[in-house]
Amino acid sequence: MDRWTELELLAKTAELGSLSRAAEALGMSNPAATRYLSSLEDRLGVRLVERSTRRLYFTEIGREYVERTKAILQDAKESDSAAQASNVKPTGTLRITASLSFSILHIAPLIPEYTRLYPDVSVHVETANRYLDIIDNSIDLAVRTREYENDSSITIRRLAETRRILTASPEYLRLNGAPECPEQLLEHKILNYTLSKNYRELKFTRCDETSTVAVDGLMESNDGQVLRTAALSGLGILVQPKYIVYDDVKAGRLIPVLDQWDLPRLTINLAYPSRKHLSAKVRTFIDLLTGTFREKDYERLWTN
Template identity: 60%
Template sequence: MDRWTEMELFVHVAESGSLSRAAELMDMSNASASRQLAALEERLGVRLVERNTRRLYLTDTGQEFFQRARSILADLRDAESTVNAAALNPTGTLRISASLSFSLHHIAPLLREYTERYPNVTVHVEAANRYLDIIDNNIDVAIRNREVEPDSNITIRRLAETRRVLTASPRYLAKHGFPKTLDELQRHHLLIYVHANNPYELRFTRGDESQTVAVKALLESNDGQILRA
């Protein structure tokens, strides 16, 4: 049992004057409570509680330890209450980093509801088509279009899947023809999103077969809206 639980058990014993009552409050058996109290005294190397057939009372050292332990546990409860209150009613600044396209299409539509729900939070959206350093720029949440982060201390959560689709406008195909083989793609004018995984490789699969084609860009950008336009 951890030290906090031992301390809490001892405080209950001191306040109630009863080991059985303390055991009941801690939801443990009398035997378990007695072992834990003995373990606490053994670890401290002092006698905290004296018992006789009629009552239980604290030693002088036990009385001093009780005062300090009760104060420590009160501070711990206050700290937990403060954290719980902050979780229910957060304050401060939430700094979010994402690409301009993602910010416009996915983050911006949520901001009104979020600020109404958490009016004490200031939201700062850093719409950047480059991957800012999360630590150096004090970013709380970064939406990334890649699977890994160079900094191993960053916690990564997979939010959704995205895929690249090979497309062309009818006007382009009318002018340049429709590629009939993968090798012909190397002769076509491609627009590349540079933040994609392996942006200069196109991987095609059919059944159990797969083939990767190296491509060059006529135009490349770190923003999908530019490529789409």
């Protein structure tokens, strides 16, 4: 028997003073109500209700049990209300994970506006260049540059596409010159991001042409900001998604190299535990993030 229904039936019987009226209120037949009550008493090994053809009354232990049952049901009702409210009004802690570069450039700048709009939400940002397990780490929202999740229950939503480009500082290019074809990269100092797939092999395309170059980096790192800083100081040619170096290129701090050639592009995705019953705190942050990307036209800027 369903224990929750047993408790509801008992509380409703005490409220209405009748098992049959309680059954009617809960949408069950009288025989079913009798079975539920008998099942509860059998499980507890006590008599909760005395009933005859003329009347029904609770035993002393039955009255005590009803009071406890009412408290349990009230707590459950309040818990339901709180959960439903959280799906309407953003509350609690929003846990986000993204790479350090994405967090610096596109998560942190949104947090002041987000917390102004939703002051009952606190934000925890877990920067990680490797993909944290969403469920094991209680993550509400992850930003990924991969198009799949090992867990099929995870929802993936496309945010934007970005080119991967090569850039170098004006000082580096002044001293070393710029490569005129992919093969000339072998004569240059390369700054490699070690978490890229096959990071020591660069596969270029240009119209119908293809070129694959195996490169050993002068410097390698698992963090894009470390490599970006090295490139700005003139150490070598950087290979990174355009979203990381866009502002530097625009300001002239870094110069695109072999820009007429394309490397495989990256898709930036959002990943979260479930599309169904998405909490208000997650939904509202996704809305703010995607709205900002549309407003600033990032995908067009990053794919040109």
